[in-house]
Amino acid sequence: MSKLIFCQFNIDTACVELVFDDRSQIPIDFTAVENEVADNRFQRSELDYLIYNDPLAYADLILNSKLNVLFE
Structure with missing residues (x-):
């Protein structure tokens, strides 16, 4: 199991970037997430x-997948 060593929001790519100790990366596109899960401006x-x-x-x-907790 890889250990997370770095996490930040990159405004240039509009992604939250996760970097693990095995040099793997996961970018999370926040625009796509907001379009799918957010129903209103709040x-x-x-x-x-x-x-x-x-x-x-x-x-x-x-x-x-804890989004239902946030929006209840």
């Missing part, structure tokens, strides 16, 4: 807050 602002302030929590939310 949900989009909640996701935007996480992207800029806690990208690791955002990645955990997306990768572990």
Whole structure:
């Protein structure tokens, strides 16, 4: 199992980028995620807050499918 060593939002690519110790990477396109899951501007602002302030929590939310918890 790879260990996460780096996580940040890259404004140039509009992705939250995860880098693991085996040099593998996972980019999460936040525009695509917002288009699929956010129904209104309030949900989009909640996701935007996480992207800029806690990208690791955002990645955990997306990768572990916890979106129903956020929007209930």
